[in-house]
Amino acid sequence: MKEERFLEIDFARGIAVLMMIIFHFIFDLYYFLNIKLIKNYLFWFFFPRLVASIFILISGICIYISYKRSIKDMNRNKIFFKFLKRGIKIFSLGVLITIITFIFLKNDFIIFGILHFLGVSSIIAYPFLRFNKLNFIFGFFFILIGLFLFQLSFNFSYLLFLGLAPRNFSSLDYFPIFPWFGLILIGIYLGNVFYRDGRRSFKIRKISSFKFVKLFAFLGKNSLKIYFLHQPIIVLIIFLFISLLPKFL
Template sequence: MARYADRFWEIDCLRGLAVLLMLLYHFLYDLNFFEIANVQLRSGLILYAGRFSALLFILISGAALSISHSRALKKKFAGNEAENFSKYLKRGIKLYLMGLLLTVITWIFLPEEYIVFGILHFFGVSAVLVYPFLDYGKENLLFSLFFGLIGLYLRNMTFGFSSLLWLGFTPENFSTLDYFPIFPWFGVLLAGVCLGNFLYSGGKRQFEIPYTGKNPLIRMFSRTGQHSLVIYFIHQPLFLGLLFLSGLLNLNML
């Protein structure tokens, strides 16, 4: 099938690519963090793979939100803004709670670098914040630029408070394993929304693309993309378990 449960295979495939790049980066990060191997993560191909993974993941999520919204307007949620918004609110709460669970886990095991506002927190908040932007078209490019430029401006600055950390106002001496503030990453999400509105207007593909779903590599990427949230949530425990069973990691290193 060209679609799986009304999904566009090419979007799932790109999301799967983002997930696999993320898995590679995080596995190498673990090897470096636990001093199993000396891996250069601050420059070179590995660094760009990690950044590209996050960028692609968020961009695709914005496009998917646009498609979902377009379809909802045509179906049972048409004309019912409250019911339509509730879908995004529920998803946002679910993702944010999953993020809070990671906060608790990392606070227990890695208290010096525990996750305060990682990518799941970001997706949870963004699922709600993005709703009023979903009806805009090219205007989202301007909004995207606004959030992006503010984020770049704040990137190298620190502040004496932590209440606006989620926006991108980084506190002094702040260290964390995962940090995706609204500025600039919400700008990337809005760029994805703009792409979704243009390439999949009305929830339908606006371009021709040959279906290559029988290719085993394409199928692997696509299936991975369909289960990206589950994979993201469980991959680190699986990595640690693999390293432990291989003998490369012991409990004293945790």
Template structure:
């Protein structure tokens, strides 16, 4: 198996995250053009929906892969680190909630991708290194998520689980069910392909894309700045 030092990053994981970043930016450019009225676009088109969902799937799946890699590198007994990390990411999510409450307000983000990732890091880290348990839990969570997705309740207090009130509307929504299942699948994949923080295969990928790797390594920062940059650029073009 290909051996990696404890400080080495697996460039293919960063590149996959970089692909998700590119897809996210493409989706949000189209969304913002429509939102600001610069162009009339069909936001319900299958291709656009698939682009947004696939970007989200990749991001969340790679959260699980990264948890697996981190567990292999750090070893057991590091749960305190992940509690702190999860809380920090969740607080970033609350910042997004506050900003979207101010603008655009309508459809402000209640439990978006950062809220979800923050909670998921804390909940799913104990599954790292337990392949059978993680894949069984993934299938159960995905099945439960499919079941409750069509349910509606009379209270907003269970939105984070996937139980939506009637008329619920938000710009970004990633409840624990079914998305925890995607993280768990990522953990299973990471444990399978990188046991002991080593690649299971011997050969490196034939080519590397350093741009994608850069985007993947800086995905959180890009997530924060890309929407204001896109909105400002579109507004500028509309007003010159």
């Protein structure tokens, strides 16, 4: 039986997808063509982190919902293997991103990006699911530790995934466990508050008839596919435009 999807979650994720596409379009113009549409440092620092935070919080909420629905007809071992299987699948997609970026970007290739992080988080979140509201406190603990580690640099790289980055480390996408897993835990807490036992615990007006809601919900439902496809499409459009522009001048 297909599990019910919550429209508001798909809608929020869809907004994040659109924000991601906008940022990557602006970023690609700068990275490949040195065209900087926005020069404000605050945009370059905060906007991508805001987008990532939305995705990660929603991921935490969805982990909680999936867990609460699973415990109704599955034992804990089966639930863990369900999370393990999903985590490995997402992490494997992250490894694919690592290979692709290593081939084409070399020095800035992605070692532990958002997909690596979400894959690992799907697995290590499992023991935290029983703590419910305590995850709000645990979440801030992870964030504070991560902010502390951000100020430091190390002579080794084997704990890069935790947030212990070596000197002069550079990557186009980097989401270590500290601090970002803190947002997963806060998302689990929010899931416990707003979707207790895997069901919506608040009333929401019927908005599914609005076309823009359907559009954003569609983007949200297909966020992983869009994540993979949007970057090569953006780059292709940019270079097609550059190659065709002289013909119209």
